[in-house]
Amino acid sequence: MAELTTPNRTRWVLTLVVVLLVALLAVLVALFVSLLRPVGLPSGAPAAKPDAMEWVRSIYGYGPSTAEQMLSPSSVAVGPNGGIYVTDPTRSRVLIFSADGTPRGVLKSETPSIHLGSFVRPEALDVAENGDIFIADSQAKKVVAFNRNKEFVREYPVDQMARGVYVADNRVYVLDVGKVIVFDIEGKRLSEFGTRGRLPGQIDAYQGIIARNGTIFIADSYNKRIQAFDESGTLLWARPDSTISTADAGSAGWDLPQDLTFNGRGELVVIDAFAFELTVVDPKTGQRGKSYGGFGRTDGEFYYPTSVAYDARRDWFVVADTQNNRVQVVRIPDSAAQPIQASVWRILSSPYRYLGPPVGVLLLALIFAAWSAWSMLKGHTPSSLGSDGFE
Amino acid sequence: MTREEENLNIAETDEPDSTVDAWLADDTVVATRDDDAPVSEDAAADDAEAAPEPAPEPDPVSAWLLRVALALIIVVLATAASLVIFFVTVEKAPRTAVERDIAASEIAVRERSSDPAAWQALAYAYVRGERFDDAVEVSRRGRAATGAEILLLSEADALRFSGRHKDAIAVYDEAVTSLSEEESAAVAAREKQGIATPPSNASLVNAFYGRALSRNETGDSAGAIADVIKALEFSPQDSSLLATLGKFYEKTGETAKAQAAYREALRFIPDYPPALLGLKRLEKRP
Numbered sequence: 001m002a003e004l005t006t007p008n009r010t011r012w013v014l015t016l017v018v019v020l021l022v023a024l025l026a027v028l029v030a031l032f033v034s035l036l037r038p039v040g041l042p043s044g045a046p047a048a049k050p051d052a053m054e055w056v057r058s059i060y061g062y063g064p065s066t067a068e069q070m071l072s073p074s075s076v077a078v079g080p081n082g083g084i085y086v087t088d089p090t091r092s093r094v095l096i097f098s099a100d101g102t103p104r105g106v107l108k109s110e111t112p113s114i115h116l117g118s119f120v121r122p123e124a125l126d127v128a129e130n131g132d133i134f135i136a137d138s139q140a141k142k143v144v145a146f147n148r149n150k151e152f153v154r155e156y157p158v159d160q161m162a163r164g165v166y167v168a169d170n171r172v173y174v175l176d177v178g179k180v181i182v183f184d185i186e187g188k189r190l191s192e193f194g195t196r197g198r199l200p201g202q203i204d205a206y207q208g209i210i211a212r213n214g215t216i217f218i219a220d221s222y223n224k225r226i227q228a229f230d231e232s233g234t235l236l237w238a239r240p241d242s243t244i245s246t247a248d249a250g251s252a253g254w255d256l257p258q259d260l261t262f263n264g265r266g267e268l269v270v271i272d273a274f275a276f277e278l279t280v281v282d283p284k285t286g287q288r289g290k291s292y293g294g295f296g297r298t299d300g301e302f303y304y305p306t307s308v309a310y311d312a313r314r315d316w317f318v319v320a321d322t323q324n325n326r327v328q329v330v331r332i333p334d335s336a337a338q339p340i341q342a343s344v345w346r347i348l349s350s351p352y353r354y355l356g357p358p359v360g361v362l363l364l365a366l367i368f369a370a371w372s373a374w375s376m377l378k379g380h381t382p383s384s385l386g387s388d389g390f391e
Numbered sequence: 392m393t394r395e396e397e398n399l400n401i402a403e404t405d406e407p408d409s410t411v412d413a414w415l416a417d418d419t420v421v422a423t424r425d426d427d428a429p430v431s432e433d434a435a436a437d438d439a440e441a442a443p444e445p446a447p448e449p450d451p452v453s454a455w456l457l458r459v460a461l462a463l464i465i466v467v468l469a470t471a472a473s474l475v476i477f478f479v480t481v482e483k484a485p486r487t488a489v490e491r492d493i494a495a496s497e498i499a500v501r502e503r504s505s506d507p508a509a510w511q512a513l514a515y516a517y518v519r520g521e522r523f524d525d526a527v528e529v530s531r532r533g534r535a536a537t538g539a540e541i542l543l544l545s546e547a548d549a550l551r552f553s554g555r556h557k558d559a560i561a562v563y564d565e566a567v568t569s570l571s572e573e574e575s576a577a578v579a580a581r582e583k584q585g586i587a588t589p590p591s592n593a594s595l596v597n598a599f600y601g602r603a604l605s606r607n608e609t610g611d612s613a614g615a616i617a618d619v620i621k622a623l624e625f626s627p628q629d630s631s632l633l634a635t636l637g638k639f640y641e642k643t644g645e646t647a648k649a650q651a652a653y654r655e656a657l658r659f660i661p662d663y664p665p666a667l668l669g670l671k672r673l674e675k676r677p
Contacts, residue, residue, distance in 0.1 A: 007452075010453045011450070011453050011456060014453055014457055018459050021460060021467060025463065028467065028471060032470065032473070032477070035474075038487045039489050039521075040488060040520055041487060059486075060490075061485070064483060064484065064485060064498065065498055066495060066498070069495075324488070351481075354473050354474075358466060358470035358473050361466050361470075365459075365465065365466050369458065372458045379451065
């Protein structure tokens with residue numbers, strides 16, 4: 001057997017080193033991906049059904065213990081940076097997460113009470129464009145506002161029970177029992193309308209209120225309908241246009257519409273707790289469009305969901321999946337205003353972004369290796385390398 | 392020109408342009424400005440000949456491999472750094488229902504290690520997470536810690552879900568024996584008190600049902616049918632058991648019995664899909 005010359009020996013040693021490094025890299029990447037991939041993911045449905053609801057992630061809390069997890073979260077909101085805000089009324093707290101589900105903090109009164117700057121039962125919430133958090137306290141007859149640093153800002157007293165809140169254009173829309181109260185951002189009561197009842201124009205809602213371009217939309221839960229009003233309280237439309245009996249509800253209208261939001265295309269999206277669905281609605285007429293989702297306990301299914309919010313930047317919906325004690329981030333088709341931008345933002349909000357730096361370095365390394373190989377071939381004739389690359 | 396001058400000349404003209412090339416340069420000729428530096432044998436032999444011999448060039452393939460290796464080391468370090476950052480920054484909150492169940496059950500077992508239900512819940516949480524070996528291990532440990540025979544059932548179920556049907560049947564046998572003894576003792580105790588109750592033992596039903604499924608998988612259809620019938624003695628209105636019985640009868644070609652089982656299942660749940668589908672299949676048969 002021929003003895004290896006020094007250059008050949010060097011080549012073999014270096015080749016072995018390169019192979020070992022590639023193997024080590026593969027093991028590290030496999031380990032990384034397995035850590036990033038949660039156990040028990042919903043099996044393959046989104047890819048198989050492009051027209052179906054797509055599960056993005058679930059958020060259960062900020063730790064493994066029961067106390068660190070949610071218990072019947074009732075309301076969700078999306079902050080200006082995509083942050084996810086969740087009311088956990090049973091434990092008198094608001095949980096805050098970043099868009100990727102990483103816990104960012106807990107907003108909780110030191111001693112829950114009805115006194116100024118404190119809250120007892122945060123039933124619903126919304127987050128203003130400047131990051132201020134507005135919490136509807138259903139026990140303390142008020143909406144209480146905190147700034148992004150969780151410092152108390154002011155309160156908005158209501159008459160009976162603050163059930164829902166929506167903030168836009170320096171106005172605070174509060175859903176009280178059977179009526180809507182509109183405040184300016186400083187707390188001055190601007191207007192109110194509505195009475196509790198079943199007739200068209202009357203209201204018996206839980207928390208679903210939203211406003212846009214002078215129209216106020218209400219998920220009129222206990223009347224199993226959606227209603228639209230102008231700022232003065234004049235009914236624009238109610239769908240279905242008469243209160244229907246419970247027996248008819250499933251086929252003709254809504255089972256229990258709890259909350260509503262706008263998607264990127266300006267359509268209403270309503271969450272129905274008893275139908276376990278998200279349904280697209282035409283905001284001009286109230287006509288129902290497609291519905292998405294269904295009953296279940298596994299990820300990607302709902303069990304009495306009560307609230308929905310939309311992240312326009314990432315084109316996803318955040319749903320308070322109340323009886324499953326979690327928040328789910330889901331996507332439904334044809335919701336985005338800017339689908340490509342939304343895709344980029346979603347990638348940046350994915351746990352797989354942790355793979356970004358190593359992948360970037362790997363690309364640079366490949367470019368460097370290719371350039372280096374090209375330089376080598378350019379500087380040497382093929383004969384000097386031997387037919388198999390080795391002399 | 393002296394040898395030192397010649398060597399100095401070589402060094403000036405052919406000096407490798409990088410440390411990488413220098414490291415790779417053939418060491419049979421070493422040119423250096425150091426007066427004490429070694430002189431190659433070849434150079435000494437050719438001392439008389441004045442013509443300077445060019446130093447061999449560094450091996451280009453080795454140089455390239457070394458560069459690739461260095462680049463790969465950087466990539467490996469970057470990956471490891473990202474992994475560390477991920478571990479440091481990411482909270483260990485559960486991300487799916489399965490992860491939540493596992494986390495909650497692990498805490499429950501730590502807090503209530505004498506509670507068989509906590510061990511059983513953890514075993515089934517591991518099964519849902521497809522950690523079958525952990526489920527088997529936890530069932531065994533739980534049984535050792537609590538003495539509860541019910542954990543035989545979770546062990547057998549874990550083995551069945553992992554596809555180890557023969558092992559599962561052996562554990563189901565053990566579970567059936569011990570749970571039957573428990574049931575007999577309970578019935579005797581009730582009778583002593585003058586309480587006459589129909590047999591009802593959910594764990595025993597599950598043991599028979601699980602063993603039936605495993606026996607069916609191993610081709611023992613007769614044994615599977617016998618187990619389902621035994622389970623039905625304890626839970627006669629169970630549509631799921633009846634539909635399973637119908638399916639097993641279908642497999643053995645006993646169509647009339649299969650139809651009867653499906654119809655019985657529909658008596659208790661009129662729109663039970665497996666029974667409806669079974670009947671539809673049988674109707675299509677010639």
